[in-house]
Amino acid sequence: MSQNQAEICELYYWQSLQGRGEFVRLILEDTATPYIDVCRQPEAEGGGISHIMAFRNGEKAGHPIFAPPILKVGDVIINQTPNICRFLGERLGLVPNEEAARLYANQIMLTINDLLVAVHDTHHPVATNLYYEEQKEAALERAYHFHQERLPKLISYFEKVLAYNEGYTLVGKETSYVDLMMFQMLVGLNYAFPKSFQKVSPDIPRLLQLRDAVAQRPRIKAYLQSPRRIPFNENGIFRHYPELDLKD
Amino acid sequence: MSQNQAEICELYYWQSLQGRGEFVRLILEDTATPYIDVCRQPEAEGGGISHIMAFRNGEKAGHPIFAPPILKVGDVIINQTPNICRFLGERLGLVPNEEAARLYANQIMLTINDLLVAVHDTHHPVATNLYYEEQKEAALERAYHFHQERLPKLISYFEKVLAYNEGYTLVGKETSYVDLMMFQMLVGLNYAFPKSFQKVSPDIPRLLQLRDAVAQRPRIKAYLQSPRRIPFNENGIFRHYPELDLKD
Numbered sequence: 046m047s048q049n050q051a052e053i054c055e056l057y058y059w060q061s062l063q064g065r066g067e068f069v070r071l072i073l074e075d076t077a078t079p080y081i082d083v084c085r086q087p088e089a090e091g092g093g094i095s096h097i098m099a100f101r102n103g104e105k106a107g108h109p110i111f112a113p114p115i116l117k118v119g120d121v122i123i124n125q126t127p128n129i130c131r132f133l134g135e136r137l138g139l140v141p142n143e144e145a146a147r148l149y150a151n152q153i154m155l156t157i158n159d160l161l162v163a164v165h166d167t168h169h170p171v172a173t174n175l176y177y178e179e180q181k182e183a184a185l186e187r188a189y190h191f192h193q194e195r196l197p198k199l200i201s202y203f204e205k206v207l208a209y210n211e212g213y214t215l216v217g218k219e220t221s222y223v224d225l226m227m228f229q230m231l232v233g234l235n236y237a238f239p240k241s242f243q244k245v246s247p248d249i250p251r252l253l254q255l256r257d258a259v260a261q262r263p264r265i266k267a268y269l270q271s272p273r274r275i276p277f278n279e280n281g282i283f284r285h286y287p288e289l290d291l292k293d
Numbered sequence: 294m295s296q297n298q299a300e301i302c303e304l305y306y307w308q309s310l311q312g313r314g315e316f317v318r319l320i321l322e323d324t325a326t327p328y329i330d331v332c333r334q335p336e337a338e339g340g341g342i343s344h345i346m347a348f349r350n351g352e353k354a355g356h357p358i359f360a361p362p363i364l365k366v367g368d369v370i371i372n373q374t375p376n377i378c379r380f381l382g383e384r385l386g387l388v389p390n391e392e393a394a395r396l397y398a399n400q401i402m403l404t405i406n407d408l409l410v411a412v413h414d415t416h417h418p419v420a421t422n423l424y425y426e427e428q429k430e431a432a433l434e435r436a437y438h439f440h441q442e443r444l445p446k447l448i449s450y451f452e453k454v455l456a457y458n459e460g461y462t463l464v465g466k467e468t469s470y471v472d473l474m475m476f477q478m479l480v481g482l483n484y485a486f487p488k489s490f491q492k493v494s495p496d497i498p499r500l501l502q503l504r505d506a507v508a509q510r511p512r513i514k515a516y517l518q519s520p521r522r523i524p525f526n527e528n529g530i531f532r533h534y535p536e537l538d539l540k541d
Contacts (some may be wrong), residue, residue: 171434
């Protein structure tokens with residue numbers, strides 16, 4: 046990806062939460078790719094979330110976009126988190142060159158995305174447009190089964206992927222964009238469900254090493270300590286509602 | 294994709310339901326790509342679902358695969374429906390060549406996949422490993438909101454995509470793999486929720502034309518009338534439980 050001024054990436058995402066935008070930010074930060082987090086800029090300087098409405102209406106991209114994150118690179122406008130992450134990973138060298146490895150990386154990315162949807166639905170099992178408080182009963186039930194079944198099953202799958210790769214990277218021998226995604230998943234799970242994460246931790250030694258290795262990458266480390274990293278909060282996907290965590 | 298014997302595609306998916314495997318089958322059928330629906334072959338001839346366990350264990354692919362559908366083409370083994378469909382669409386000429394169009398096609402595919410998850414969760418809002426009957430109360434609630442909010446919002450988004458493209462194809466001017474996916478979504482919605490589909494139909498004239506046009510493609514038409522097309526049933530994603538449809 047050319048690094049000239051015209052090609053500075055523009056990320057469009059909600060202002061006050063990590064959400065799906067965070068997966069994109071981690072790739073941009075790790076590769077020191079110049080980008081503007083557009084909606085987080087002051088409105089007087091062209092920021093604000095009105096951009097997202099303009100994308101939805103089709104005004105900004107020539108076609109309508111259902112939901113952010115949205116990435117603009119030169120003339121190319123990309124939507125859907127796994128689509129953006131694959132695009133950036135391949136352009137920025139954060140994945141091996143071979144087609145088989147790239148297909149495998151995309152497969153793992155999509156499986157991480159499935160887990161992300163499962164995490165989201167622990168607090169929104171009935172409808173996205175209702176508040177958590179309006180669907181709390183179903184949420185308690187869904188969260189229970191998430192800790193009992195879905196989380197252990199998926200997380201042990203990813204641990205097995207690492208074991209098969211004989212290392213601490215999911216695809217190939219170098220850190221790829223999929224490892225950055227997995228890092229975010231692991232720290233998010235630990236924020237939202239500390240007890241449940243504690244319980245699965247003994248079974249995922251390789252994943253924990255992956256997480257620690259990513260956290261130590263110089264640019265990721267600097268980013269996590271910067272004001273650009275929005276703290277986890279209860280507007281995002283990973284929400285810490287103690288009643289939805291594993292019971293003692 | 295080479296059509297020689299060694300390259301015959303092998304599809305691995307559950308035997309008795311359309312499910313996510315159907316999105317792959319439609320592409321293979323429309324392009325007259327030779328394939329074997331492996332698990333549906335008699336066990337005495339190498340069929341059966343034990344293959345899926347072998348993929349899960351990592352035995353068959355050199356890495357573990359979480360869930361079918363799985364496609365084997367020569368030495369390449371691909372998993373995750375949007376990953377397989379994109380791969381086949383690009384290989385088989387069922388999508389424009391330009392990168393921007395391919396990214397847009399993948400974006401729409403992933404949004405169709407989001408709708409598919411929402412459909413699945415109408416009958417499984419609490420846990421995938423529980424029976425529908427065990428989560429019926431939450432299902433009734435989730436289905437209500439699906440018909441009120443999620444379905445109209447997503448389906449009108451896809452209608453808008455067609456309007457922006459000034460035609461009856463979602464991406465470019467020729468039928469692409471994304472149109473085949475949308476066809477399956479529309480006939481599936483009509484099977485599962487005939488009343489709800491009836492209600493949204495006046496608002497989606499272009500989508501209905503897309504559906505009818507795909508159904509008339511000679512190979513799709515032949516496929517739909519063949520025994521290879523498994524009928525919709527209540528083991529799949531699109532399940533007709535009248536109580537989950539829109540109320541009169």
